[in-house]
Amino acid sequence: xxxxxxxxxxxxxxxxxxxxxxxxxxxxxxxxxxxxxxxxxxxxxxxxxxxxxxxxxxxxxxxxxxxxxxxxxxxxxxxxxxxxxxxxxxxxxxxxxxxxxxxxxxxxxxxxxxxxxxxxxxxxxxxxxxxxxxxxxxxxxxxxxxxxxxxxxxxxxxxxxxxxxxxxxxxxxxxxxxxxxxxxxxxxxxxxxxxxxxxxxxxxxxxxxxxxxxxxxxxxxxxxxxxxxxxxxxxxxxxxxxxxxxxxxxx
Amino acid sequence: xxxxxxxxxxxxxxxxxxxxxxxxxxxxxxxxxxxxxxxxxxxxxxxxxxxxxxxxxxxxxxxxxxxxxxxxxxxxxxxxxxxxxxxxxxxxxxxxxxxxxxxxxxxxxxxxxxxxxxxxxxxxxxxxxxxxxxxxxxxxxxxxxxxxxxxxxxxxxxxxxxxxxxxxxxxxxxxxxxxxxxxxxxxxxxxxxxxxxxxxxxxxxxxxxxxxxxxxxxxxxxxxxxxxxxxxxxxxxxxxxxxxxxxxxxx
Numbered sequence: 001x002x003x004x005x006x007x008x009x010x011x012x013x014x015x016x017x018x019x020x021x022x023x024x025x026x027x028x029x030x031x032x033x034x035x036x037x038x039x040x041x042x043x044x045x046x047x048x049x050x051x052x053x054x055x056x057x058x059x060x061x062x063x064x065x066x067x068x069x070x071x072x073x074x075x076x077x078x079x080x081x082x083x084x085x086x087x088x089x090x091x092x093x094x095x096x097x098x099x100x101x102x103x104x105x106x107x108x109x110x111x112x113x114x115x116x117x118x119x120x121x122x123x124x125x126x127x128x129x130x131x132x133x134x135x136x137x138x139x140x141x142x143x144x145x146x147x148x149x150x151x152x153x154x155x156x157x158x159x160x161x162x163x164x165x166x167x168x169x170x171x172x173x174x175x176x177x178x179x180x181x182x183x184x185x186x187x188x189x190x191x192x193x194x195x196x197x198x199x200x201x202x203x204x205x206x207x208x209x210x211x212x213x214x215x216x217x218x219x220x221x222x223x224x225x226x227x228x229x230x231x232x233x234x235x236x237x238x239x240x241x242x243x244x245x246x247x248x249x250x251x
Numbered sequence: 252x253x254x255x256x257x258x259x260x261x262x263x264x265x266x267x268x269x270x271x272x273x274x275x276x277x278x279x280x281x282x283x284x285x286x287x288x289x290x291x292x293x294x295x296x297x298x299x300x301x302x303x304x305x306x307x308x309x310x311x312x313x314x315x316x317x318x319x320x321x322x323x324x325x326x327x328x329x330x331x332x333x334x335x336x337x338x339x340x341x342x343x344x345x346x347x348x349x350x351x352x353x354x355x356x357x358x359x360x361x362x363x364x365x366x367x368x369x370x371x372x373x374x375x376x377x378x379x380x381x382x383x384x385x386x387x388x389x390x391x392x393x394x395x396x397x398x399x400x401x402x403x404x405x406x407x408x409x410x411x412x413x414x415x416x417x418x419x420x421x422x423x424x425x426x427x428x429x430x431x432x433x434x435x436x437x438x439x440x441x442x443x444x445x446x447x448x449x450x451x452x453x454x455x456x457x458x459x460x461x462x463x464x465x466x467x468x469x470x471x472x473x474x475x476x477x478x479x480x481x482x483x484x485x486x487x488x489x490x491x492x493x494x495x496x497x498x499x500x501x502x
Contacts, residue, residue: 049451165452193300203412204415
């Protein structure tokens, strides 16, 4: 939904700004949720290119209009104006919790704001998040298993290389996984297909896909929570994999 | 270069229309060269999605404005109008040689036109072709080795899966390969990076990349001509791999 006036997305950001929440899942279900990445400006054009060359794991929604701009964003969504992306936004305070990296190393986590870290040289990027299509799956009677169980989605490192872009030469896809009945996979593909700015339809599915993607152990995801009750001998319930916004964070 | 009035691209198409040429390489060096794919309209929206989800191997330049249109194209290049794509084009005659498939099987090759095969239900797609950036490499003193030798570029099947899109679920990347001195790779990357609508910069390079891409034998490309004098023990000259427009033909 395009933002205008007061809305659930803005209210959620204000709760985050005032440090009233630490998670956003489900708070503004009709709006796109985004992952936030902030980089020094010297990496900005290469990162833009990385997103354009790898749109499924890295669907770029918006970026700082100019370096140093934490409040004015440029839309990268066709047909969506800059103003419609997010109203009264402040990148430095409107995310519940931030992690701060210095030269690739995590130096601070669980920060409630980054007003001190933000400089005129920083560029913010918003990447689509799969939380957005989960509401559609739930509405269609196909809720992702981890949401029903109150757990985080399992995410896996794969061996699928990203298409290189400038300084970003070494990354591989990260995928999120939701198990579904084999008979429901086509329906799940159809339901998520239109969500092109938030990873869209699955990249692969079925037990074959585990090997194809180079996933080492389906029961040991690199990120998120372990899946429960998933059995490679079970041909009825199969893993379904989507591109995941953790990909650009690792690249 | 944008087409307007009489130009080398149009002249080349007229030569093809009149069956005077069978190859196009080098005939209109300042213009984008394209690969042509024609599909029944029921596959058109899935094929568009395949291109959007896999822009490096499948950079979509233009498509039929409506099913059955062999002369009017819609541009998919930002900032390029429909009219600027190709003047006085006839998809059915302006390619030197066509191959005709029926249900995935090649039923006719080396056709000089497809006026009899084209129907109101067909949709044409133009995909960027790496011939376009080779002129830039040559102009910079880094001519691809196969062009200097008068051979076709070697192309390899890889095990990198395409992001699935509708009916297109099983394909993998095809890559083209040009050997370069290791010391020149960064320059080669920079030179081809701007050609975003014709595969852009390489997806991978170096002898490591052969395994990473799942290429079985560097001396036995699946398409094009065998590379000459390429030695895996030679650390000075390394293979450099680009996304290749053969990818969507196989998908």
